[in-house]
Amino acid sequence: MTTQRIVINRPDSVIAVGAYAIDSLSPIEDPSSPTAPPAVCAAPRPWAVWTALSVGIGSYSRRGGTLVVMQIDSVPGGQVISGHFTFTAQRVDLYTDPLGVLSITGSFVAPLVPSNTVCR
Numbered sequence: 001m002t003t004q005r006i007v008i009n010r011p012d013s014v015i016a017v018g019a020y021a022i023d024s025l026s027p028i029e030d031p032s033s034p035t036a037p038p039a040v041c042a043a044p045r046p047w048a049v050w051t052a053l054s055v056g057i058g059s060y061s062r063r064g065g066t067l068v069v070m071q072i073d074s075v076p077g078g079q080v081i082s083g084h085f086t087f088t089a090q091r092v093d094l095y096t097d098p099l100g101v102l103s104i105t106g107s108f109v110a111p112l113v114p115s116n117t118v119c120r
Helices: none
Strands: 004-009 018-022 047-052 057-061 065-075 078-091 101-112
Touching: 047 078, 047 101, 057 101
Parallel strands: none
Antiparallel strands: 004 047, 018 065, 047 057, 057 078, 065 078, 078 101
């Protein structure tokens, strides 16, 4: 089984049920790059990154994806959010090759965690 990690970042908080667009991310905007602009803290638009950790495949989102928040519920100690997402991604190692296109879909249930991080 391949361990996968998905990061979907939005320029504003997801605070309501609904559909939210996922836009593109390029290698020069990759938030893990030391020369990248602050795409995580001050994202200019919503983007996603998919990584298959155990096989070392990574990809950047292309325009046209969607994050759908189906439900926000209160639970002891806070809130949880659930929904699904779908987006087209381009493999990092095949970024200019049309054969490097991936279709990423999934569902999630995750805690809503408050943050007091100040972006600079």
